[in-house]
Amino acid sequence: MxxxxxxxxxxxxxxxxxxxxxxxxxxxxxxxxxxxxxxxxxxxxxxxxxxxxxxxxxxxxxxxxxxAPIKAARNNETSSVFHDEFLRQFTNYIMKKGNKILARRLLEKSLENVKRIQLERYHKAEPQDKVGMELDPKIIMHKAIANCKPLLKLERIKRGGATYQVPIPVTDKNAQWVASKWMLEAARDKESNAHLPEKLAYELLDAFNNQNGLILGTCYQEETGFTQAMRSKSSLCSLQMELNIDHVNSLHRQAIVNF
Amino acid sequence: MVVTGSSALLSRLSYTRNVLKTGNKGLEVLSGSFSRLAVTQRFYTSNNATENESKPGGAVAEPEKISKAMKAYLERARKHDEFIQKETLEFNVGKRHLANMMGLNPETITQEDIDESIEYLFPSGLFDKRARPIMRTPSEVFPKHKAAEFDASGRPLHSMFYTTKPNFFQVLYDIVEATNLLKKKKLSSRNASMELGSPDEFNLTSSMWISKAELEQMLMEQLIDRDYNDFVAALERLVQYPGLNQVQDLLTKYSKRRMNQKLKQTIPPLEYNSDDRPFITIPNCMRKSARAEVTVLGKGSGKITINGQNILYFNDVQAREQVIFPLIFTGLSGSVDVVANVSGGGQSGQAGAIRWGISWALRSFVDPETVEKMRIAGLLKRDHRIRERKKPGQAGARKKFTWKKR
Known part of the structure; x- marks a missing residue:
């Protein structure tokens, strides 16, 4: 056997x-x-x-x-109407050392401050200005980040032994990350005594209204980036083609065209 | 008993590929000589080639013209035949003994009876079922081998014999032929400006390519990963062209139907308690270190009880969100009650365990379409991710210490 x-x-x-x-x-x-x-x-x-x-x-x-077999939904994902994919992402950007509870509280507090400030402005405004005034902090947040999104970034490219700083177009995802990072850097600025929620709220509102240093900084960066492009050997034609993307913020485009 | 009778031999045999083929050209040539699948495996390091006497059978008419390779092959085949015959005989005798031992009828004992008896007589604590003792017919246990790939004079039958993987390269060749055919048709139809909008009968989304193991078994050849990647790449190139129904035979041969995930589940029916309320209890809901038992009751008002408290049991808002995620997804947040007992782990883990328990229970309360939607929303998959351990010699699970020269 x-x-x-x-x-x-x-x-x-x-x-x-x-x-x-x-x-x-x-x-x-x-x-x-x-x-x-x-x-x-x-x-x-x-x-x-x-x-x-x-x-x-x-x-x-x-x-x-x-x-296809599906992965489990993560514990910060839900089908709730209050859930927002970008806010979920931004919470993680705020988070330090895995303290998500604190990060989430800070973000919620910031949005609350945005709402308070905007409501105050709304009640102080003249009746004709009240029309179309945005009061939803979520929309303000999205718009503010969209306003800060850069168009180009500098990439170090080595040609013939020399390194050139060549501006290249950024992807939408990368632009979102860079804008969020700048926004947080501005909000974490040590110079002012304000805490992150207050500072972030002001930064968001300024960016929403296209009037803060962050936006100007973004434009300046792009201008210098463009100068670099002209100095370096990168092809201008391909860059100009890239600049014709639809979702390009008008301010950014203007900055580059003015230059 | 006889458990380890020829296990040493088996391990040698099974170390080579388990290869099987029915219609081989080698068999066609020498089909009269023997009635089984034959061998060209290297481990038969036979010195039989030098033997004068071989017994290939009556079909080979001129023994002096047979090449040494063929002689050796025939010898190996004969030995293998004898071996299998011996094993079959032993198996049949053993089967009768086993039937007598277990009080079964030796004439009518089936393979299921044998399996049951073996499990009873040799209880094994080994986890893997394939590692436990078995008793099967020798044809299932011992690997089958390729028939001779050369004729009596030693000439290879296949033009790609010297690639060592003729069947595999033949498959690649066929696929490329089909691709070229479709390519040609596409080009010619473009020139003729014909409409190519006909829907392909071959559905790519509901099928997938056969796995490497399956391909190996089909071809009786051992492949490396790169071979399989070439095979898949060739097929992917083929399916880019229109008119796939023209090469449907080829595609169906190398693909298999993907099972619809919806059909895999069996959903338990609702139970009824003394108040005639429908309910389902899910024990052992797990996530990280948390363990929960979740009961979902129908005809409710959306009341959530976690360890005797309401949803404020969790301080973390995210944990609360997670508990109600399946309820708001199915739209039953106002019509069912949830009772959960949870222990172990932190807030996130406990909430995850309860979320899974509620989702699993809600399957019985909703229609199959919603169950499928819940599956796609990732609610029905148990989250097996756990904290990764710290490794010695590095700072964390992945993080390394700063590198210092000395």
């Missing part, structure tokens, strides 16, 4: 494990990207908002989601 056996062949086990793991057709190729994740690489991120799911209906993406 020698056929009574134990399968202890390493290769057999390896082959079976491989066959169990390889579910997505991309998995075998991209397996290295996701090395440390507890999820196998074919797991996809959840779509946790109802509106987003409704928007996906009938698309190829929805079909893909129906067949």
């Amino acid at each position: 020698a056929a009574l056996k134990m399968f202890h062949s390493r290769q057999f086990a390896a082959a079976t494990v491989r066959s169990l793991l390889s579910i997505n057709r991309w998995s075998e190729i991209n397996i290295k990207k996701n090395d440390y994740s507890v999820y196998p690489p074919y797991y996809v991120r959840p779509v946790y908002k109802k509106e987003q799911q409704a928007a996906l209906k009938g698309t190829e993406e929805a079909e893909h989601l129906a067949h």
